[in-house]
Amino acid sequence: xxxxxxxVDGARVDRIVNGKNYEKIIKSSAFxxxxxxxxxxxxxxxxxxxxxxxxxxTGVNSYWSxxxxxxxxxxxxxxxxxxxxxxxxxxxxxxxxxxxxxxDELIIHDELNDDLTERHIALLNKFNKxxxxxxxxxxxxxxxxxxxxxxxxVLKKYDNFSKEYFENRQKNEQFYDDLFExxxxxxxxxxxxxxxxxxxKDTLIVIVSDHGISVGExxxxxxxxxxxxDYTLTSTAIFSHQSIPSxxxxxQVRSIDVLPxxxxxxxxxxxxxxxxxxxxxxIPFIEGKGIPKIAFSQSGNPLKSGKPPKxxxxxxxxxxxxxxxxxTHDGTEELYSLKNDPREENNVISKFPQKASELRMxxxxxxxxx
Amino acid sequence: MKPNVFLLIxxxxxxxxFYDKTKTSITPNIDRLVKSGSYFSQTISSADGxxxxxxSIFTAKYPFKTGIRSSRFNKLNKNATTYFExxxxxxxxxxxxxxxxxxxxxxxxxxxxxxxFYDFFLGISNGLGHKILKKLEHNQMKEPWFFLVHAMDLHPxxxxxxxxxxxxxxxxxxEKKVSTVDTWIGKILNRLDLEKTVLIITADHGSYVQxxxxxxxxxxxxxxxxxxxxxxxxxxxxPKALRPLKDKLFFMREKISEQKKQETVKNLNLLPHEKRxxxxxxxxxxxxxxxxxxxxxxxFVGKNVPKTSIIKSQVRTVDILPTISELIGTNIIENTDGxxxxxxxxxxxxxxxxxxxxxxxxxxxxxxxxxxIRTSDFKYFRDKADATKRVHLYDLSKDPFxxxxxxxxxxxxxxxxxxxxxxxxxxxxxIENKENDEESEEIARELRKLGxx
Numbered sequence: 001x002x003x004x005x006x007x008v009d010g011a012r013v014d015r016i017v018n019g020k021n022y023e024k025i026i027k028s029s030a031f032x033x034x035x036x037x038x039x040x041x042x043x044x045x046x047x048x049x050x051x052x053x054x055x056x057x058t059g060v061n062s063y064w065s066x067x068x069x070x071x072x073x074x075x076x077x078x079x080x081x082x083x084x085x086x087x088x089x090x091x092x093x094x095x096x097x098x099x100x101x102x103x104d105e106l107i108i109h110d111e112l113n114d115d116l117t118e119r120h121i122a123l124l125n126k127f128n129k130x131x132x133x134x135x136x137x138x139x140x141x142x143x144x145x146x147x148x149x150x151x152x153x154v155l156k157k158y159d160n161f162s163k164e165y166f167e168n169r170q171k172n173e174q175f176y177d178d179l180f181e182x183x184x185x186x187x188x189x190x191x192x193x194x195x196x197x198x199x200x201k202d203t204l205i206v207i208v209s210d211h212g213i214s215v216g217e218x219x220x221x222x223x224x225x226x227x228x229x230d231y232t233l234t235s236t237a238i239f240s241h242q243s244i245p246s247x248x249x250x251x252q253v254r255s256i257d258v259l260p261x262x263x264x265x266x267x268x269x270x271x272x273x274x275x276x277x278x279x280x281x282x283i284p285f286i287e288g289k290g291i292p293k294i295a296f297s298q299s300g301n302p303l304k305s306g307k308p309p310k311x312x313x314x315x316x317x318x319x320x321x322x323x324x325x326x327x328t329h330d331g332t333e334e335l336y337s338l339k340n341d342p343r344e345e346n347n348v349i350s351k352f353p354q355k356a357s358e359l360r361m362x363x364x365x366x367x368x369x370x
Numbered sequence: 371m372k373p374n375v376f377l378l379i380x381x382x383x384x385x386x387x388f389y390d391k392t393k394t395s396i397t398p399n400i401d402r403l404v405k406s407g408s409y410f411s412q413t414i415s416s417a418d419g420x421x422x423x424x425x426s427i428f429t430a431k432y433p434f435k436t437g438i439r440s441s442r443f444n445k446l447n448k449n450a451t452t453y454f455e456x457x458x459x460x461x462x463x464x465x466x467x468x469x470x471x472x473x474x475x476x477x478x479x480x481x482x483x484x485x486x487f488y489d490f491f492l493g494i495s496n497g498l499g500h501k502i503l504k505k506l507e508h509n510q511m512k513e514p515w516f517f518l519v520h521a522m523d524l525h526p527x528x529x530x531x532x533x534x535x536x537x538x539x540x541x542x543x544x545e546k547k548v549s550t551v552d553t554w555i556g557k558i559l560n561r562l563d564l565e566k567t568v569l570i571i572t573a574d575h576g577s578y579v580q581x582x583x584x585x586x587x588x589x590x591x592x593x594x595x596x597x598x599x600x601x602x603x604x605x606x607x608x609p610k611a612l613r614p615l616k617d618k619l620f621f622m623r624e625k626i627s628e629q630k631k632q633e634t635v636k637n638l639n640l641l642p643h644e645k646r647x648x649x650x651x652x653x654x655x656x657x658x659x660x661x662x663x664x665x666x667x668x669x670f671v672g673k674n675v676p677k678t679s680i681i682k683s684q685v686r687t688v689d690i691l692p693t694i695s696e697l698i699g700t701n702i703i704e705n706t707d708g709x710x711x712x713x714x715x716x717x718x719x720x721x722x723x724x725x726x727x728x729x730x731x732x733x734x735x736x737x738x739x740x741x742x743i744r745t746s747d748f749k750y751f752r753d754k755a756d757a758t759k760r761v762h763l764y765d766l767s768k769d770p771f772x773x774x775x776x777x778x779x780x781x782x783x784x785x786x787x788x789x790x791x792x793x794x795x796x797x798x799x800x801i802e803n804k805e806n807d808e809e810s811e812e813i814a815r816e817l818r819k820l821g822x823x
Contacts, residue, residue, distance in 0.1 A: 063822060064813050096816045151821035225822070307823050328796060361785060364792040365757040368741075 001241070001266055002131060002203040003081065003138045004124075004194065008183050009042055009093065010146040010224070011209035013234050015180040021188030025207065029240035030286045031248045036295035036318055037211045037255045040232035041225035041308075042097045042147075044298070045210040045255060050076045050099055052259035052277030054296055055312075056367050062300050063225070063308040066096045075274040077259050078102025081138040084268055087130050089137070091123060093144035103140075111144040117189045124190070128197045143186050149179040150213060150223050158222050159306065165222050172215040204265055205240040208258060217343070225308060226301045228316035228325050229344050233297050239265065239286075249285045252320045254295045257282050294319055296366040301329060317363045324359035335359070372460060372514040373673040373698050374567040377690075378558075379427075379518070380494075380551065380667075381420060381525040383573035385411060387548050388667035389680075395540040395548035399556035400669075403571070405679055407671025408715040412684045414744055415575045418663035419730020420520075421475060423574040423687060428452045428477055430688045430708030432726045432794065438475050439731065445476035451703050453691040454479040457516055460700045465511050466518040467498055482512070493523030494554040495531065495547075506561040514698075523551050524577060526652070541588055542581035564672035568697050572690060573666035578650040580631075584638055591631045591648050624653035643771040656738045657729035658762070659751040660772050664727065664744070670697065676715040684746040685711055686725045722746060726794045729754075743791045750777075750787035757788055 013033055016022050038048035038055055047060035051074040055061035059068030071079075079102030082088050090106040092098055100106050109119060120141045127137045153175060158165040165172065187207070194200055212232045214221050224232040237258055244265065256279030263270065264281035284290040298312035313329040323344060325334040335349040335356045349356050387393050389404050389411065403409075417423045417433050425431075425438035429450050437447030446452070454464065458479060466481045469490045485501070492498045498521050505511055530546045539549035555571070562569060580591040631649050640648065647662060668685065674697045688708035695702050696710040713720055727742040729751075740760060742751025747767050753759035763777035763784055777784050817823045 063817055064810070067813070094816055094820055096813065096820075147820070155821035308817070357785070361757075361788065364788060368755075368757055368792065368795060 002127075002136055002199065003086070003262065003266065004141070004199070004203055004205050005077075005138070005262075006141045006143065006187070006190065006205070006207045007046070008143045008146070008187065008207065008209050010150060010211065010213045011180065011183055011236070012176070012212040012231070013209070013236050015177070016209065016236050019180065019184040019187070021184045021191065025187070025191055025205075025238060025240055026248070028246050029205075029238045030244050030246065030282075032237045032239075032253050032282065032285070033248065033250055034252045034320075035208070035235045035237045035255050035258070036252055036297060037233050037235045038297055039225075039312075040211045040228065040297070040299050042093075042210050045235070046097050047099055049208065049210070049255045049258050050078070052256050052279035053275070054256060054278055054366070055298060056296075057275070057278065060099075061298055061312050062310050063096075064310045066099070069099045071099060071101045073275045075271050076102050077262060078138065078140070080259075080263060080268055080271070081136075081266075083271075084266075085136065087127070087135050087137045088140075089123065089127070090140035090142075091120065092140070092142045093147065097142070098140070109142075109144070111148045116143055116145060117186050120186075120190055121193050124193050124197060124199070128199060131199065131202070141190070143183055145186070146176075146179045146183055146213065149175070154223050160220050160222050160226060160302070161304075162222065166216045166219050169216045176213065176215050200240070201242065203241070204262065205238075206258070206262060207236075207238040207240070208255075209235045210255075211235055220301075225299060226314075228297050228299050228314050228323075230323070230338070230342065233316070233318070237261075237282075239282075241265070245286060247286050247288075249282075249290070251285060251290060251292050252295060252318065253282055253285060253290070254279060254293060257293075292320055294362050294366070296363065298367075301327070303329060315363055315367060317359050317366065319359075322355060322359060324356060324363060326360070326363060333360070371566070372462070372700075374511075374514050375457075375462070375516045375694060375698060376562065376567055376569045377516070377518050377694070378555075378569070378571045379520045380571065380573050381520060381522050382575065382577035383524050383548075383551075383667055384576040384579070384662065385413065385665040385667045387545060387579070388669075393540075393545060393548070394542075395545040395552065396538070397548060397552040399552050399559060400571075403555070403559070403569075403669055403671050406677055407569075407669055407675050408678045408681060408711075409670075410668040410681050410683070410685045410711065410714075412682055412746065413572070413666050413668035413687065414661075414684060414725045414727075415573070415664050415666050415687045416726055417728050417730055418575045418657070418659060420574045421471075422728060422730050424472075424477060425475070427574070427687050427690050428454065430691050430703060430706035432688065432707050433728055434726075434795075435707075438477065452477060452479075453695065453703065454516075456695065456701055456703060460514075460698075462514050462516045463512045464516050464518070465505065466520075467492075467501060468518065468520045469522060472520070478518075491522055493525075493551070494519070494521045494558070495523050495550045496529075499554040499557060502558055503561055506558070520574070521551075523547060524573075526577065541583065542579060542590060544577070544579040544581065562672075567672050568670065568675060568694065569672045570690065570694060571667060571669045571671075572687075574687075576661070576663045576666055578647040578662050580648050580650065582638075582640060582644040582648060584640070589634065589638065589648065591627075591634055624651050627651060641771065642773045653732070654737075655732070656760075657731075657740055659727045659729055659740055659742050659744075659749070661749070661766075661770075670715070674698070676717075678715050678717065681711075681714050683714055683720065684722055684725070684744070685714070686723070724790050724794075726791070727751060741791065743787050743794075745787075748783060748787060750784065750791070752788075763787065 037045045039045045058074050059070050076099045082102040088104045090103045127139050130137045217231050221227050260279050261282040295318045297316045299314040300309045316325045323336045334347045336344040415423050416426045422433035425436040426433045429436050464479050464481050465483050466486045470487045528547050534546045534550045540546040582589050689711050692702045692708040693711040696712045725744045729739045739754040740751045741754050749764040752761040761777040762775050764772040
């Protein structure tokens with residue numbers, strides 16, 4: 001079976017569930033609507049997703065650390081498929097976002113000038129031919145135009161403390177909606193073309209968002225990669241193939257679970273020569289037997305410096321009911337009861353010290369890696 | 371003129387066999403030195419293996435921050451500073467006798483003596499002593515000098531010279547060897563001018579003594595050391611291509627040795643600490659962090675060293691070089707874990723600091739390693755990768771031999787110690803694999819393209 005893996009960079013879950021084209025594929029797929037990203041920014045998020053392992057272990061725990069990826073210890077999705085004799089090709093926004101190992105070709109597109117729909121359809125045509133030659137392929141497509149819009153109109157115009165940005169929530173929402181609508185159109189065109197080429201019969205289609213994006217929820221974060229709140233940490237994953245039953249799984253899972261799930265579906269054995277994944281296959285969730293796991297995340301708050309730090313300084317653990325955050329840059333801690341306070345507006349750490357202590361221990365347990 | 375420094379590291383020397391009421395060796399020279407200087411009787415190494423311990427001693431940082439992990443081999447991180455750099459700026463000339471593996475880790479400076487690296491099995495009592503005496507005898511070293519000697523006398527396999535193989539020198543092979551070492555310390559002292567030299571005697575880590583007194587009978591499982599050394603020497607000369615075979619032979623030997631040890635102890639009523647000492651092998655997969663392998667001697671004597679005799683405060687190997695620096699009047703490297711112990715020598719108090727502990731991974735195959743924390747009251751360690759596995763907690767004030775693991779009945783203390791451990795790990799990020807300036811600039815360019823800078 002081939003694999004087409006699409007990342008819609010910065011797609012928020014609250015928009016995905018209402019996206020016209022998203023809705024169509026969600027209906028016929030296994031849709032995970034609460035996939036907690038390891039990091040609320042692409043570099044950290046995608047390295048964790050591609051290796052099934054948190055950045056604390058792989059070495060990629062900041063915007064700056066992609067070169068630290070321990071490729072000899074952690075086998076990536078692309079490498080697994082390359083070793084299985086897939087033809088592997090990636091089309092990405094930037095050289096920092098994915099571990100390059102395992103890609104026969106990893107091409108950087110120009111997010112400002114390239115027409116990604118046209119470009120990716122051309123790639124589908126190319127790999128349709130590869131498939132017809134009897135070869136299996138892995139095609140990675142990165143839709144980056146939500147990022148492009150945010151970069152041009154938010155990152156470059158405001159800083160994390162611009163009152164003008166945070167006082168215009170409605171304008172921010174509208175701007176994001178326009179960006180998302182274009183992403184949804186892109187997805188419709190790509191999925192339509194896959195159908196037209198009749199590729200879906202023998203192709204697993206995986207569509208993820210890597211992280212969400214702020215529309216002005218919390219002062220201090222104009223986009224993402226600062227805090228560890230749900231509006232950026234919640235990502236999504238869709239697994240689509242005729243052999244996979246349709247299901248909407250609302251239970252929390254982790255982005256590090258995506259790789260083991262793909263290997264499970266493709267029946268590729270885990271390579272014992274590498275370190276074990278921290279993630280686990282999500283197939284039991286599709287079958288209604290999944291056991292929720294605590295999710296761990298890290299971010300790098302630039303504070304007033306204007307640039308991301310080289311080490312994470314915001315750490316979080318999350319369950320379906322609680323979120324515990326440790327801000328190591330100032331020593332503060334936060335606890336949110338997600339059932340009662342999904343927007344994470346009331347820090348209840350002083351009210352529930354026992355719960356905080358329990359989650360603090362979990363955070364320490366997961367993060368201990370030296 | 372700055373004082374000379376002689377740092378003598380005696381591999382695998384346990385504190386309780388160096389200076390303690392319970393020891394049975396004959397050590398008049400060590401005893402005299404303890405009374406003439408400052409002896410720290412509760413010195414804890416951060417690691418139970420040589421390379422990690424060295425990395426910690428010479429950088430004054432906990433091992434995991436240095437880039438050196440184990441043999442076969444990680445080098446010192448290029449951003450890490452060693453005390454050799456500080457001493458070099460002060461005009462020190464470096465001389466050493468170190469086992470051959472030292473070359474590989476990037477920790478040491480260029481030494482001025484060409485014969486600085488020796489065959490792995492040399493100790494001061496079987497060859498190294500003569501070399502040291504020669505260096506000291508004819509003022510061969512340019513002052514001020516820093517003379518580093520790492521001696522393997524007490525590293526297993528231990529060979530006791532015939533003239534010391536007598537009960538009057540100790541009740542077991544280890545203590546007899548300590549008596550041997552002491553005579554050589556005496557010979558070295560005769561050549562050393564302590565008026566212008568600071569002498570430091572310590573160890574990299576401790577050791578299990580494979581011996582126990584059961585019903586007035588000494589049980590020992592120290593294998594035939596002479597035979598083992600001969601075998602290792604042959605194996606070391608084998609070409610690199612035969613290394614897998616050599617490793618295989620090592621494990622086979624260890625397995626046979628383990629079977630013999632099991633046979634020896636099967637009908638004996640041993641306490642947990644006696645049993646683990648007797649059964650311990652060099653190829654054990656499960657690693658622990660008991661005091662047997664961590665509590666080491668630390669003695670300062672000579673120029674500028676107050677005569678305070680025994681100091682019982684818990685101190686750390688990361689404190690050794692900052693202390694030497696203060697004694698010789700040089701700078702202390704900032705932002706390290708170590709601190710100078712001179713205030714304690716002067717009778718002042720210093721707040722106790724918890725000690726980060728780490729077991730040394732096996733070289734050839736994967737081992738189950740542990741990390742932990744020691745205070746003067748409690749020892750805590752657990753699986754390196756999973757805080758819930760192989761959890762150990764000992765109340766050192768009531769259970770100094772660490773016989774009773776109380777982790778399951780004292781969860782509060784486990785949580786408290788884990789928090790201390792995490793704080794050390796969290797507050798001080800690892801420095802290995804950092805990018806260099808050029809790489810950093812390239813990443814910055816890419817981040818700029820993405821709008822993040």
